[in-house]
Amino acid sequence: ALATRTTPVTIAELDELPDPAPGLVVLPWSPVSAGANDSDTADTTGPGESSTGAGTAGSQDPDRSSDSGRARNNTVPEGASQASVPGVNTGLEVGPDQALDTDLGGLDRALAGLLHILQTWAARPEAGRLAIVTRNAIATGEDTGAPDPAAHAAWGLIRAAQTEYPDRFTLTDTDPHTSATALATALVQTEHDQVAVRTDQLRVPRLRRAATAEELAAPDGHWRLDATTPGTIDNLHLVPQPALAPQPGPGQVRVRPRAAGLNFRDVVVVLGMVPEHEDPIGGEFAGVVEAVGPEVEGFSPGDRVLGVTKGAFAPVLDTDHRLLTPIPDGLTFAQAAALPVVFLTAWYGLVDLGHITAGDRVLIHSGAGGVGMAAIQIARLHGAEVFATASPAKWGTLRALGLDEDHIASSRTLDYATAFAPTPPTLVLNSLAGEHTDASLGLLAPGGRFVEMGKTDIREADTVARTRPDVSYQAFDLMDPGPDHLATLLGRVTDLLATGALTLPPVRCFDIRHARQAFRHMAQARHTGKIVLTTPAPLDPQGTILITGGTGGLGAGLARHLARTGHTRLLLTSRRGPEAPGAAELRDELAALGAQVTIAACDHTDHTATAELLDTVPDAHPLTAVFHTAGVLHDATLPQQTPDTLAAVLGPKAHAAHHLHALTRHLDLAHFVTYSSTAGTLHNAGQANYAAANAYLDALAQHRRHHGLVGQSVAWGLWDTPTGMSGHLTTAEVGRIRAAGFPLLGTAHGHRLLDHALARPAPLQYSLPLTTPSASSGPVSPLLGDLAPAATRSRPASTASAPEQLHRQLGVLARIEQMHALTTLVRSEAAAVLGHESLDTIEPDRAFNELGFDSLTSVELRNRLRSATGLALPPTLLFDHPASTTLAQHLLDELGLAPAAQAGSPALAKVEDLERILQETPCLPEEQTQMAERLRAALRLVEGIPDTEDESEQDFESLSDDELFAALDEQLENP
DSSP states (O other): OOOOOOOOOOGGGOSSOOSSOTTEEEOOEEEEOOOOOTTOOOEEEOOTTSSSBOOOOOOOOTTOBOTTSOBOOOOOOTTTTTSBOOOTTSSSOOOTTSOOOOOOHHHHHHHHHHHHHHHHHHTOSSOOOEEEEEESOOOOSSOSSOOOHHHHHHHHHHHHHHHHSTTSEEEEEEOTTOOHHHHHHHHHOOSOSEEEEETTEEEEEOOEEOOOTTSOOOOSSOEEEEESSTTOGGGEEEEEOOOOOSSOOTTEEEEEEEEEEEOHHHHHHHTTOSTTOOSOSOOEEEEEEEEEOTTOOSOOTTOEEEEEOSOOSSSSEEEEGGGEEEOOTTOOHHHHHTSHHHHHHHHIIIIIITOOOTTOEEEESSTTBHHHHHHHHHHHHTTOEEEEEEOGGGHHHHHHTTOOGGGEEESSSSTHHHHTTTSOOSEEEEOOOTHHHHHHHHHSOTTOEEEEOOSSSOOOHHHHHHHOTTSEEEEOOTTTTOHHHHHHHHHHHHHHHHHTSSOOOOEEEEEGGGHHHHHHHHHTTOOSBEEEEEOOOOOOTTSEEEEETTTSHHHHHHHHHHHHTTOOEEEEEESSGGGSTTHHHHHHHHHHTTOEEEEEEOOTTSHHHHHHHHHTSOTTSOEEEEEEOOOOOOOBOGGGOOHHHHHHHHIIIIIHHHHHHHHHTTSOOSEEEEEEEGGGTTTOTTBHHHHHHHHHHHHHHHHHHHTTOOOEEEEEOOBOOSSGGGTTOOHHHHHHHHHTTOOOBOHHHHHHHHHHHHTSOOSEEEEOOOOOOOTTSOOOOGGGGGGSOHHHHTSOOOSSOHHHHHHHHHHTSOHHHHHHHHHHHHHHHHHHHHTOSOGGGSOTTSBHHHHTOOHHHHHHHHHHHHHHHOOOOOTTHHHHSOBHHHHHHHHHHHHTOOOGGGTOOHHHHHHHHHHHHHHHSOOOHHHHHHHHHHHHHHHHHHHTOOOTTOSOOOOGGGOOHHHHHHHHHHHHHOO
16 A cells, blocks of 8 residues: 655645645655665566567576565567567657657557566566666656657556555666666666666655745736846746736837747856846747737737747837748747747858858857758758767767768867868867867868857957958857848748748747756756757637546536636536536526636547537637546556456556647647646556556646646546546545545545646646545555655664564464464554454454455455565465465465474564664663663562562562563553
8 A cells, every 4th residue: 555644634624725735746756876776686678679668678697686586587478579568659750840659559569468468477487687778758857848748648557556566677778878887777776666777876756745936926017027237047037017908009019928949048148157248138929919010910819929039028019010921831830939049040040140051061069059950951951061079869860861980070169170170171160168169260171151140159340350361250149130031031931941941940848937957957968859848828718628528527627617717618528418418407507607618529539529629619709728637547457457457447547648749739729738647657456458548648737838838747646536437435545545545535625726826837746635544554655755754754664674673573483373473463554454443343253255355455455465464475375365364374484484483482482572672762861761671670570589568478489471471561561
């Protein structure tokens, strides 16, 4: 069972929630030391030759055993080398300018293949760990690419398997830059069963309270992003600004940016590296026209436009209409915002100033950046031979642009000055500084052109001429050519993009409230392509809100909440639509709240049906938000899961979300919210299919955010609703959940948490209101460890593990007493699993299935007994040994302990227990005197010394061990 220990809280009393709201947590991945425990060796299956295929395991000696006695076998399950483990090329691996593939058959087949591998491995009688390696499955915050929802679905599946089969599976996620050494370190370590490797660091997940310290808060009214004092990125804030005029002026267009490109110039300005700087940061954007001023033609409110300006990091701005152009069809706001500066800078520098011609040899520094990638394309378009530098980790980007090894060098060293010397460049587009500028000037061929676009090492042309009078030097700023010429260049570039002659660089997006993270990301050169800051659209009060699963318990509750808070145009869908039970009453209830409601039947697992539904949304009330609450359960333990049970759950959640994503990605949505479940992360036994489906939703939200689309996944715990997916739970099952520290979530409180979650930029948040668990609720999951208060984490650790303590306890007992102790252990754990207050309800000889055990509770009891005994117990434990007495006898046989006759005096063993207790539980100062007096009295009993304060006398030398210990107990218990 999962549990955590926190300060108790009564959920019903939380009428107003502070920010951040109690109960909202996030999942950061924190670095850990790479020290590995080599007492175990993991079996591995991983990417192999293909990023999606499962590779073969190692060939270590299968007869080796670990120090703990568990066999280690490296044989791959039959079919493992053929089955596909979802990886970077599975499911959603597409370019940022493409709609996602709507054929999800590959996802289902990949997960079914993975399920077969897990089942085959779990069925092996010998113990051993199968290490599964994925790529780009996890969003850690240190990623170069978007997470792959298909690979993350695999993580959900495997996490459930880890719960049902502890110590049998480990998960390691990599990215394209993971070194073999770092991967080997991750696979060898045995402390963590989930690891992500980023920048060759091992990172592990730990749920933590949502914090707002790194989120920039928007003030009331107009604002813009700026540094209050240049010098450090920490000084970035959303700064209040005077309100704009009621209407834009002559030749001006008012635009509400949805995205704005971040450029290196912005970073160096914030860091105070550009002297005498006055212009606000932010030079390009894409958004929606709100109003046009006099003398403006060609633009109307509602138009989607991109352009260049000053101060683009703002919610609304006025700009010269000549610096705007319509967004090409098929581009998102984020992609459009990544376009102007990089292509205009590269074009103006190479063509207008550099006079590039066919046959030129062009050196482009920082070729993996946005301007560099655009410049490489423009240079090749003009027939030039291209040389480029980048950090070695980014050379793959240059190769993908068509450069071979002879045309690539590092931007971190001066080696390019030697490597490119045999064929010196005739044109340099420079963005480096210092000695790199000197080296590049020295490398330039006679008669060459040096075009400087950097801002931190601009030189005077006369100074350059003293050392290189045979070359030309030109520094420039993008705004130098003026609005009219920039408009001409912008039109030329967008035309070439529309024809495919030029392609957009990859885009990494950050919410503008995470601007500090974005600036650091660029300052540390961790990106390739372009970084874009996004500003979500406000919810359109006249827009339509779609709620899938809208007639179900959660969907209907959400509809009521939205109607009560003034969102009145609702489109509710379900498979049966208006024929669903309670649909008519729900419509009437919402109408009474002032909502205009449409209830429609739609199978969202069908791409065509979903598209047809969206086509019915009227233009006068465009879609403004999507809430995907639909889902079904089909619980079964891992051996009983099949491709059909997987598909039954994946369809309504993952497939439907995928179709909604693909069909709305071009819309200006304020929200795209998926109702996920903590099952995707928190290892729910018996819900491998449900965990996979919800993990897909979580990564889909992160994938959308990475590419500049709105997207949030809220992973809910169990709702306290009489209908829906929790309606099948028994009173005992609900009691067990509460005892584990997870109170059921009331509807009103859940909606308050939702409001808080939607107001924050994090793409994935967990709704986990927590209370103090009962003592019998089981161990704390490592994922939840950081949520426990210091007082519970700092308790003295036992010097012996639970199995060692049990073995010591049993070792001093006679055989019949050992059997009684183990039967009591089984009954106590069974009572805890069923949520009973006393083991008296667990009759020793009554069958477990008659007591109420099913496949899921059987797994939990097996896991608890495994933790208590240290034995490797099979999933069929309760089936093979169906009552407490027979199960206890099996445990006794497996433990193989000697009876007390071979174990020495029970009195001595109990004294050892007393010594251990005193070591582990330090006494308070006021207790020490009393404890010492009682122990001295007990010592006199053992030595036979009369106690002068006791009127009675005993012959202690004649006492048996049992009589002696009884006397000792009396002395200790009666001061």
